[in-house]
Amino acid sequence: MDYSEDQNYQSDDDYNNTDYELIGPCSHQNNQSVEQVVGPYVHSIICILGFVGNSLVIVTYAFYKRTKSMTDVYLLNVAVADLLLVASLPLIVYNELSAWSMGPVACKLLRGSYSVNLYSGMLLLACISTDRYIAIVQARRSFRLRSLSYSRLICAVVWAAAFLLSVPTFYFYNWYEPTHSIDAFMEEDEANRTAGPPQYVCEFQFLDNTTAWRTKVAVPGTQLAVGFFLPLLVMVFCYSAIIATLLRARNFQRHKAVRVVLAVVVVFVVCHLPYNLTLFYDTTTMFQLHSCEESDLLQTAKTVTQTVAYLHCCLNPVLYAFVGVKFRNHFRKIFLDLWCLGKRHIAPRRFSRVTSKIYVSTQRSVDRSSENGSSFTM
Structure with a gap:
């Protein structure tokens, strides 16, 4: 989330002078340079790999393998969520690199659907962890707890919860033309508008400061709590118990199964931990004064770590489906x-x-x- 409050502030000595020097918003040149490479090239590779992998999972379940277990239902829903996520990513990246040209309806739908697919995908990974815990650790109860009716109900609840968590995104994301609030830049803005077509953006827009403060903290805070820490805690608990159970079992395939479990947890942490730590730092220091260099460094870190997080959509089919x-x-x-x-x-x-x-x-x-x-x- 990029906002115009990241500006270069003057020191106290500068304010003692009679003449004030007004400086506009930070340009974030390093972040723009990284986006010029990451946006069209790296994201394109992620979209292609994620589209092919998740489409193969969906085609397999649609024509070759019926959903006979709770795990099958979860894997199919994860593939759908990841496929919708990578399908909306190119449009969002294109409009971030240039002015938003798709109108207000597409702005809300793309941003909102992106949030829904993000929450649903992460919560479904937690459901898969719980399902494997019940199947291996609680094997005696698995026949009663692991049924198709339960899995479909849980998936419906997950998608409904993801939609409810994304309501602020649907509501506060708007299509508008940004303007500076400083009077000294009004003439320059008018000249820029007359020189070319208006430049619209698709970002958060608020009517008052109180709503802006609460939403800017609540949205990333919810994403951190529900979209990362909750699935991480569930995975650590479930897979720790699974590893302990597999190590006690006398099975020649237990070592392979343990490696698969460790790969699932390590890939999840490596992909999502850097971005969520960066997001946490950005949220806690959002209303503090930063220099343009610090702001540019933070935005660059968010761009890079978010791209690493997108890689998980490509790896989910390999970790959860193709391994079987x-x-x-x-x-x-x-x-x-x-x-x-x-x-x-x-x-x-x-x-x-x-x-x-x-x-x-x-x-x-x-x-x-x-x-x-x-x-x-x-």
């Missing part, structure tokens, strides 16, 4: 079907019988391996 043996077998079916379909189009008469036999045999082998396979993702 059963899911990999269904995923392999997609390529087998595509290969058979391509062979039929290339040489339909010559290879029709051969490819059909190969497809049937491979499909049976995959089905048998999927029935016998087991993994930590269950």
